[in-house]
Amino acid sequence: MKKHNFSAGPCILPQEVFKEASQAILDFNNSGLSILEISHRSADFVSVMDEAQSLALELLDLKDKGYKALFLQGGASTQFLMIAYNLLEKKAAYLNTGTWSSKAIKEAKLFGEIVEVASSKDKNFNYIPKSYSIPDDVDYFHCTSNNTIFGTQMKEFPTTSKPLVCDMSSDIFSRTLDFSKFDIIYAGAQKNMGPAGTTLVIVKEDILGKVSREIPSMMSYSTHISKDSMFNTPAVYAVYVSMLTLRWIKAKGGIKAMEELNNKKADLLYSEIDRNPLFKGFAAREDRSAMNATFNLTDESHKETFDKMWKGAGVNGLNGHRSVGGYRASMYNALSLESVQVVVDLMQDLEKKVK
Amino acid sequence: MKKHNFSAGPCILPQEVFKEASQAILDFNNSGLSILEISHRSADFVSVMDEAQSLALELLDLKDKGYKALFLQGGASTQFLMIAYNLLEKKAAYLNTGTWSSKAIKEAKLFGEIVEVASSKDKNFNYIPKSYSIPDDVDYFHCTSNNTIFGTQMKEFPTTSKPLVCDMSSDIFSRTLDFSKFDIIYAGAQKNMGPAGTTLVIVKEDILGKVSREIPSMMSYSTHISKDSMFNTPAVYAVYVSMLTLRWIKAKGGIKAMEELNNKKADLLYSEIDRNPLFKGFAAREDRSAMNATFNLTDESHKETFDKMWKGAGVNGLNGHRSVGGYRASMYNALSLESVQVVVDLMQDLEKKVK
The missing domain is CATH 3.90.1150.10 (Aspartate Aminotransferase, domain 1)
Structure with a gap:
């Protein structure tokens, strides 16, 4: 019987992608080797990583605009922490639209003062707060574009002179937006991009290097940028399937x-x-x-x-x-x-x- | 032509595992769904995670001895950081046997004083230092059991009253040892256990909770233990293929x-x-x-x-x-x-x- 997969994530991916992804486990690029057993430093995989990064920027219309695309591990939950590690010197502003925003706020609080500019908790997060202002003295503003659990989605984003950071885990690559308004966009792969196990992070490079703390290597965007997402062994297969899915999105228009x-x-x-x-x-x-x-x-x-x-x-x-x-x-x-x-x-x- | 895969990692895995792993991309457990599109909270995947954890402990003969097995993301490089976050209050002792030990030391230094008890750097790490002593006032002792780059392997481990932490990324499940001597064993999957993208961490629970700092959720072993490695979406496929490989090891003796x-x-x-x-x-x-x-x-x-x-x-x-x-x-x-x-x-x- 045909399955109709409405799973919230990990979730449905294109059948064409599954087919190619299954074949690559047995024989990748006619190499006689499985994609699971090749070195991440091999030319074959380096080209997968390059293409995945390039496609991500291309689809978001962010090529040659000062952005880098990274494929990291640890999910959006690790980004809650990395955002603060890399950007939070004193104070940051967060919009609270649900479970994921709340978790992001909780982690950031370990690194500085958090101003919750608005919250829809009063109505079990069934709406997106609209009238709020972002203080002048914050290091950045953070929001969640789509709230998987509550079924709400931001249709507009505030205009601010502060770096704009957005968790787009559950709606990236699903709608057109002016993505150049954002300074960091991050997304766990397991909705519209690929299998669980990798996280896309799009970083505008010029916002980095402004905090005074020392950042552990794995927590530092600069480390990962300097090594093109290969500072350590990446999640090879998850990146590969993400690349296949990004190719599919491009091919479909x-x-x-x-x-x-x-x-x-x-x-x-x-x-x-x-x-x-x-x-x-x-x-x-x-x-x-x-x-x-x-x-x-x-x-x-x-x-x-x-x-x-x-x-x-x-x-x-x-x-x-x-x-x-x-x-x-x-x-x-x-x-x-x-x-x-x-x-x-x-x-x-x-x-x-x-x- | 038959391939003979001597890759250092990601590396060869059993052909039987590739076969089953490829099939699960098309149809997992006769569900009509790909393993890449099912919820990590589904009964089918929860049972994969449970079996992987249980097999890891069983193969190391660590069942019912106070240990938990976790499947995390971020590789050994993230463990360099997590070890220090969770265990380093003031001072820790490290044995330096190569590139990975050196990196572990570098990350730990952000959290406390590091005593390098011995190093084989003088001879480009072509040997394992043997006569060293572990100070009485350290929080733990850290070593690397096998050094992929230099081709050395620790045959004996020191006896110490301090928690013994070991990076076994490149030789776990390859030889018998008294694993109950160790308090934390960690290993990136991509050698003997599975594809890149998940990291096995075996933690003796009673060594946790002794540092005074607040630990970010994703960095805390206690968080992950309390949620059975499901605090956030795990690397579903990497855990699944690791489970298949652990099953294979067991079946082979x-x-x-x-x-x-x-x-x-x-x-x-x-x-x-x-x-x-x-x-x-x-x-x-x-x-x-x-x-x-x-x-x-x-x-x-x-x-x-x-x-x-x-x-x-x-x-x-x-x-x-x-x-x-x-x-x-x-x-x-x-x-x-x-x-x-x-x-x-x-x-x-x-x-x-x-x-």
């Missing part, structure tokens, strides 16, 4: 094409959530994420029936996060419109059944 | 069986190095590594000929590291005796050719 399809999928599902009396959306309408749609049953007594229906139809990963309950449909780049239609049909079938 | 084969391979190659007048070993005889044999030509003028010979015979990764020059044959667990015989034959062919 780049971020613009992804955005068009993502908007279609989101419109289809949110329209049904709004139309169908059995369901209600969780996030504030204007802040709804095109990546993660969070919704609940209006009458919880239908839960068992609906769960049986979608599980029986080959749908995977539709359960909501425990902080929100209900359902979460994660509709990353590789998910087809057809898969969303399957869920919409199931929602309509439930409505008919219940009547 | 455990570490004891690996050690027997590794000794045979090392004996075969070192005998030829000592016998053949065209070659000389780099490392001191009593400290020779069974994992990485370093050797040079006695007459460099044969280099072009010999390089052509082994490259033409399907041998991969025999070039020495630039710090030593010459050749390095890395003979990890998955390398067959047959592959070593191929190199020995080539060395003998060169001898005949030159005569």
Whole structure:
């Protein structure tokens, strides 16, 4: 049975990528060797790393604009720490839009004073705060572009003279933005870019070197930049599969094409959530994420029936996060419109059944 | 042509593992989903993580002895930092046996005073220092069991009342030792355990909690222990392939069986190095590594000929590291005796050719 994978992350990647990624385990580039057994210093892998970095910058339209792309380890959780290590001298401003922002704030507090400019915690993070100001005396401003758990997404970003740092783990490469507004963009690979195990960090080089502390080698962006992400052995396979996925995005028409399809999928599902009396959306309408749609049953007594229906139809990963309950449909780049239609049909079938 | 992979790391893994690892990219556990697209919180993956941790402890005979096995990200280079973050209050003792020890010392110095109890730097690290004493007032003693670059290996470990911390990146699971002498053992996966991208850390729990500093979440062993290596998204695929390799080691007879084969391979190659007048070993005889044999030509003028010979015979990764020059044959667990015989034959062919 065809699977419809709505998992929040790690999540669906293109089938074409899986095919090539599987073959490379047996024989990479007709070398007679597996990609898992070759040196990261081999010409074959160095060219993978170069292409991955180059594609990331190209797709974000950041080539020749003073940015470096790094593929590091440790996930966004390690970036919470590295951001502070590299940029936080005295004080930084954070926007708190959910679990990940809160974790970023917690780690940064070990390094300096944190001003939480606004928070949507008062309503279980179901919206994005909009009227806040960024103090003049901060080292940087940090925000989370998309909140996987709560299903909210920042549609606009503040204009500020301070370095703008953004965790785009769950919506990078999914929509067009003026990425040159940002000074650091970071993203765990395991949504729109590749398998778990590598983290893309895009750094505008001129913001580095301004803190007085000594930074441990592995925590320092400058170390990794000086060694082109090869200061130590990188996560070879995760970088390789990310490169394949970035190639796929480019071949499909780049971020613009992804955005068009993502908007279609989101419109289809949110329209049904709004139309169908059995369901209600969780996030504030204007802040709804095109990546993660969070919704609940209006009458919880239908839960068992609906769960049986979608599980029986080959749908995977539709359960909501425990902080929100209900359902979460994660509709990353590789998910087809057809898969969303399957869920919409199931929602309509439930409505008919219940009547 | 059959490949003989002597790469220093990432390196050869068992062919059986590649086969299963390749299949799981297309369909994991008959789920209809790729292992790259499933949630790390899914029952299927949680059981992979559990089995990997359990096998690691079992193979090292450390079950029910107060140890935890963690699969983290960031390589041994991140452990250089984490060791100091978690254990170094004032002073620590390090044995310097090469590039990796030196890097570990450099990172630890940011956190406290480091006593280098001995170093073999005077002879380009071609031996393991033996007569040294560990001061009474240190928080721990750190050493590197095997030095990939220089081809030396510690055959004995000091007896000390201080916590014993060891970087076993390049020889873990390759030989029997009383592993319960150690308080922390860490190893980047990419030698005997799996692909690059995950790091095994075995921690004796009762040595934690003794430093006064606040430790960032991702740097804290206690954080990772409390979440069974799932504080954040782990390197799913690297952990999975490590589990397959650990299963393979167990099926083959455990570490004891690996050690027997590794000794045979090392004996075969070192005998030829000592016998053949065209070659000389780099490392001191009593400290020779069974994992990485370093050797040079006695007459460099044969280099072009010999390089052509082994490259033409399907041998991969025999070039020495630039710090030593010459050749390095890395003979990890998955390398067959047959592959070593191929190199020995080539060395003998060169001898005949030159005569």
